[in-house]
Amino acid sequence: MYTVKYFVRRIAMYVLTLFVALAINFILPRLIPGNPIEAKMVQLFRQGVNLGGKEFVEKYSQLFNLDQPMHMQFLLYINNLLHGNLGLSITYFPSKVEEMIMTAIPWTIGLLAVAVIISYSVGLILGALMGWTQRKEKPSKWANVFFSLFMFLSQTPYYILGIMLVYLLTYLLPLFPYGGGVDLALIPGNIEYIISILKHATLPALSIVLVQLGGWALEARGLMVSVLGEDYLFLAKAKGLRERNIFRRYALKNMILPSITDLAIALGTITSGSIITEIVFSYPGIGSLMYNAVRELDYPLIQGVTLVVIFGVTTAALLIDLLYPLLDPRVGEK
Amino acid sequence: METPLLEVQDLKIYYKTFGAPVRAVDGVSFTVRKKETLGLAGESACGKSTLAMGLLKLIEPPAYIAGGKVLFRGNDLFSMSDEELRKIRWRHVAFSPQSSMNALNPVMKIYEQFSDAMQDHRFKNQGKNPQGYVSTLLKNVALAPRISKQYACELSGGMRQRVIISMGMALRPELIIADEPTSSLDVVVQRGVLEMLTELKEEHATSILLVSHDIATLFEVIDRLAIIYAGKIVEIQGVFDIYDEPLHPYTQGLIVSVPTFERKEIPRSIPGLPPDLRDPPIGCRFHTRCPKVMEICKHKEPEFKEIEPEKFVACHIYL
Amino acid sequence: MLKSLSSTRDLLSSILRGLKVIRQERKIFVGLCIIAGIYLVSQLVSLISPYHPMTMGNVAPNLPPSWKHPLGTDPMGRDILTQLFFGTVLSMQIGFMAGVIAFASSLTLAMIGGYYGGYGDSIINVFTEVFLTIPSLAVLILVAAVVGKVEVPIMSVILAIFSWAWACKVFRSQMLSLKERGFVKLAKLSGESGIGIIAKEIIPSMLPFLGIWFAFIVSSAMMAEAGLELIGLGPQHRVSLGIILNWCMHFNAFTRGLVNWWLPPCIILITLFVSLFIISMGLDEIGNPRLKGRR
Numbered sequence: 001m002y003t004v005k006y007f008v009r010r011i012a013m014y015v016l017t018l019f020v021a022l023a024i025n026f027i028l029p030r031l032i033p034g035n036p037i038e039a040k041m042v043q044l045f046r047q048g049v050n051l052g053g054k055e056f057v058e059k060y061s062q063l064f065n066l067d068q069p070m071h072m073q074f075l076l077y078i079n080n081l082l083h084g085n086l087g088l089s090i091t092y093f094p095s096k097v098e099e100m101i102m103t104a105i106p107w108t109i110g111l112l113a114v115a116v117i118i119s120y121s122v123g124l125i126l127g128a129l130m131g132w133t134q135r136k137e138k139p140s141k142w143a144n145v146f147f148s149l150f151m152f153l154s155q156t157p158y159y160i161l162g163i164m165l166v167y168l169l170t171y172l173l174p175l176f177p178y179g180g181g182v183d184l185a186l187i188p189g190n191i192e193y194i195i196s197i198l199k200h201a202t203l204p205a206l207s208i209v210l211v212q213l214g215g216w217a218l219e220a221r222g223l224m225v226s227v228l229g230e231d232y233l234f235l236a237k238a239k240g241l242r243e244r245n246i247f248r249r250y251a252l253k254n255m256i257l258p259s260i261t262d263l264a265i266a267l268g269t270i271t272s273g274s275i276i277t278e279i280v281f282s283y284p285g286i287g288s289l290m291y292n293a294v295r296e297l298d299y300p301l302i303q304g305v306t307l308v309v310i311f312g313v314t315t316a317a318l319l320i321d322l323l324y325p326l327l328d329p330r331v332g333e334k
Numbered sequence: 335m336e337t338p339l340l341e342v343q344d345l346k347i348y349y350k351t352f353g354a355p356v357r358a359v360d361g362v363s364f365t366v367r368k369k370e371t372l373g374l375a376g377e378s379a380c381g382k383s384t385l386a387m388g389l390l391k392l393i394e395p396p397a398y399i400a401g402g403k404v405l406f407r408g409n410d411l412f413s414m415s416d417e418e419l420r421k422i423r424w425r426h427v428a429f430s431p432q433s434s435m436n437a438l439n440p441v442m443k444i445y446e447q448f449s450d451a452m453q454d455h456r457f458k459n460q461g462k463n464p465q466g467y468v469s470t471l472l473k474n475v476a477l478a479p480r481i482s483k484q485y486a487c488e489l490s491g492g493m494r495q496r497v498i499i500s501m502g503m504a505l506r507p508e509l510i511i512a513d514e515p516t517s518s519l520d521v522v523v524q525r526g527v528l529e530m531l532t533e534l535k536e537e538h539a540t541s542i543l544l545v546s547h548d549i550a551t552l553f554e555v556i557d558r559l560a561i562i563y564a565g566k567i568v569e570i571q572g573v574f575d576i577y578d579e580p581l582h583p584y585t586q587g588l589i590v591s592v593p594t595f596e597r598k599e600i601p602r603s604i605p606g607l608p609p610d611l612r613d614p615p616i617g618c619r620f621h622t623r624c625p626k627v628m629e630i631c632k633h634k635e636p637e638f639k640e641i642e643p644e645k646f647v648a649c650h651i652y653l
Numbered sequence: 654m655l656k657s658l659s660s661t662r663d664l665l666s667s668i669l670r671g672l673k674v675i676r677q678e679r680k681i682f683v684g685l686c687i688i689a690g691i692y693l694v695s696q697l698v699s700l701i702s703p704y705h706p707m708t709m710g711n712v713a714p715n716l717p718p719s720w721k722h723p724l725g726t727d728p729m730g731r732d733i734l735t736q737l738f739f740g741t742v743l744s745m746q747i748g749f750m751a752g753v754i755a756f757a758s759s760l761t762l763a764m765i766g767g768y769y770g771g772y773g774d775s776i777i778n779v780f781t782e783v784f785l786t787i788p789s790l791a792v793l794i795l796v797a798a799v800v801g802k803v804e805v806p807i808m809s810v811i812l813a814i815f816s817w818a819w820a821c822k823v824f825r826s827q828m829l830s831l832k833e834r835g836f837v838k839l840a841k842l843s844g845e846s847g848i849g850i851i852a853k854e855i856i857p858s859m860l861p862f863l864g865i866w867f868a869f870i871v872s873s874a875m876m877a878e879a880g881l882e883l884i885g886l887g888p889q890h891r892v893s894l895g896i897i898l899n900w901c902m903h904f905n906a907f908t909r910g911l912v913n914w915w916l917p918p919c920i921i922l923i924t925l926f927v928s929l930f931i932i933s934m935g936l937d938e939i940g941n942p943r944l945k946g947r948r
Contacts, residue, residue, distance in 0.1 A: 155927045291885075
């Protein structure tokens with residue numbers, strides 16, 4: 001059962017992972033030769049903006065702590081982080097990075113949470129049912145059709161499905177709007193606003209859901225097939241239990257557990273995919289923020305977003321790992 | 335003559351392969367009466383486990399029922415609908431499988447695995463206190479009642495086996511089919527299980543079909559013994575008769591192979607190997623290993639007959 | 654079927670047997686044919702095409718499909734068909750290279766760590782777990798942004814760094830369970846060296862499994878590659894399928910209905926991923942005949 005050792009070990013991994021992420025996040029941008037302020041200034045200069053000469057560079061280098069030795073910078077960085085200070089964006093100066101992220105995050109979380117919940121639960125049930133049909137002698141035709149369908153769907157990257165959906169439902173049949181999270185002309189709060197949010201979110205969510213659903217369904221089917229061969233299923237049949245109860249309590253319950261672990265592992269990939277999807281749809285979440293940051297080489301912003309994403313995914317995975325032993329009595333002892 | 339509790343008529347269970355099917359159970363007939371314990375003995379891979387599972391149609395592909403009938407209290411189990419058969423399973427005929435290590439649901443508490451069977455069979459006899467009933471059942475197999483709140487992973491193999499056996503008794507079935515209930519247990523636990531089976535027989539008047547390769551253990555609890563060889567039953571007699579006067583040469587070989595304190599002879603094993611059941615030998619299936627083989631044994635299969643009251647044998651010596 | 658190897662002749666006969674299996678297993682065969690076919694056709698077209706895929710303005714822009722330009726031309730004055738096949742070749746090369754690097758490194762680390770155990774194994778294990786949890790794309794974006802102008806080999810290495818973690822974990826746990834099996838202990842007793850055991854006993858018994866994961870790694874490397882290029886990171890100076898989609902995005906090809914431009918790369922990408930998946934399904938059936946369904 002649940003032991004302190006498991007708990008401690010898991011949290012230790014978590015802290016270590018965060019630390020490595022922080023280090024990578026910190027070191028990488030500083031590997032570029034030259035001063036990013038200077039580089040930015042030169043870039044802006046070419047576009048016809050003159051921000052002043054050396055004094056400008058010095059002043060802003062100070063502001064971004066670039067004049068300090070490396071280890072000092074790292075410590076200052078950590079200190080800032082603990083205070084929730086992610087620095088200032090270079091492109092959108094003087095906006096604070098953490099504020100920009102806070103504006104974008106609700107969109108991403110809303111999209112992701114809804115998409116993952118729908119695709120995981122629906123996909124799992126469909127896959128379980130598909131696998132359950134293997135119990136009978138005659139193979140179910142529907143199960144095979146769905147199987148092929150899901151196979152194709154699950155191998156499509158979200159963004160490609162997104163592109164197709166944009167074409168089909170924005171251009172061919174203008175049912176949905178393209179770009180943005182909501183019609184900015186509307187007043188926040190009333191029903192029209194909410195409907196607009198939903199309409200804008202449908203296509204990106206659909207891209208993610210359709211692909212993921214296929215993946216979870218296939219996984220669930222495989223898990224169910226392996227559970228079907230277990231001795232306890234045999235005993236359940238010998239006990240003369242009703243099929244419905246065997247499905248729910250013996251098959252389903254046992255089958256879900258490994259998929260939860262896989263969910264924790266997959267969170268990273270799912271988030272990555274949704275970032276790109278957001279970019280395709282110009283959805284105002286973390287993804288688009290990251291895209292703009294990359295285009296402008298706005299390092300504080302890139303760093304900030306990367307950090308938040310890593311932190312979010314790692315924490316979610318940690319929570320799942322900590323809650324898992326509550327569901328599976330066999331785990332939690334190592 | 336009372337209707338026997340269980341009557342098996344010419345049961346055939348085969349396994350589908352790419353070529354000829356494996357004839358694991360090839361025309362087996364026997365009966366189990368009320369309050370009787372019938373042992374079913376044979377070497378490994380002789381078809382006895384397949385037979386035990388097939389009685390309640392619990393076999394899975396590639397095994398299939400190729401013929402025969404199984405009558406429980408006069409009702410043909412094979413012609414019933416799935417739902418009717420479901421109602422008979424466990425409630426009237428309980429099957430206790432061979433390996434218990436993974437037979438319990440890992441994510442359900444032990445108590446729940448008792449209660450779900452009681453619920454699905456609308457069992458009322460446990461009275462107002464189902465918890466107490468389950469506790470009593472567990473105590474009967476020498477397990478502490480607090481086990482009912484635990485999970486399978488917290489129990490040892492021997493404990494799991496006892497839980498399953500006690501689960502089989504929970505609905506007070508008329509017949510228990512126990513497939514090698516003691517094979518994976520140490521001798522101490524074995525004794526406990528055997529004593530429990532004896533108690534079942536004497537106190538609750540349950541009939542038991544006990545399948546095992548361990549004849550020595552069987553002798554302790556059974557009333558009658560059936561010997562199965564290469565998918566066919568070769569002899570059925572009362573336990574004392576079969577010990578004193580085994581009829582079939584195979585049975586004779588088996589009895590001699592069991593070490594005892596009384597007999598002075600050194601136990602001998604039967605030379606040779608059982609035949610391939612995809613292509614069984616013509617004539618008597620035992621003739622290649624039989625010390626008393628005759629010419630007719632190589633061509634004609636001996637009929638399974640009751641040569642004297644309560645003495646069944648399939649051997650040309652007696653026909 | 655796949656047992657230990659003890660000589661070169663054994664190796665050769667095993668390879669021949671393996672090829673025969675591949676030909677018999679429909680799924681693997683079909684998948685491989687599709688992938689090989691796509692690559693060969695693309696390579697061929699890229700060699701014989703009279704147009705340059707990247708030089709802007711070498712043909713008239715925005716032309717609809719015609720005999721001269723089967724897929725038309727893009728807004729920057731380039732033949733789309735040429736773009737497509739050059740892009741396919743490059744995408745497949747990068748993806749495959751990244752897959753090989755990731756596969757080789759994760760297998761080596763997993764085998765050594767799992768077999769020898771001890772401190773080294775603990776370090777490798779922790780290392781793998783950390784990489785596994787960190788969402789690769791976030792860091793990939795950071796890395797690609799930092800590195801700036803990316804060459805093909807660097808791109809492959811970057812992609813490999815983030816595809817290897819899951820495979821390494823799986824290989825390692827497989828190694829741990831195989832280590833205890835009879836045939837491995839037997840080889841140890843007969844004096845076989847550690848590396849020898851790994852190469853001759855353990856790996857051959859895992860072949861279908863390894864094949865499945867190789868297909869998976871290549872597939873995810875290609876997906877990550879296309880994704881990165883779509884958002885503008887990657888080798889900008891050469892054309893690949895992702896870069897094509899990036900241009901499409903810039904020119905709003907999706908909302909302008911320029912199906913001839915954005916659809917073919919999508920189709921090719923999907924076909925490649927599905928083929929890889931079919932191959933891994935076929936390999937799975939070899940290793941796990943139960944999945945073939947009841948006959």
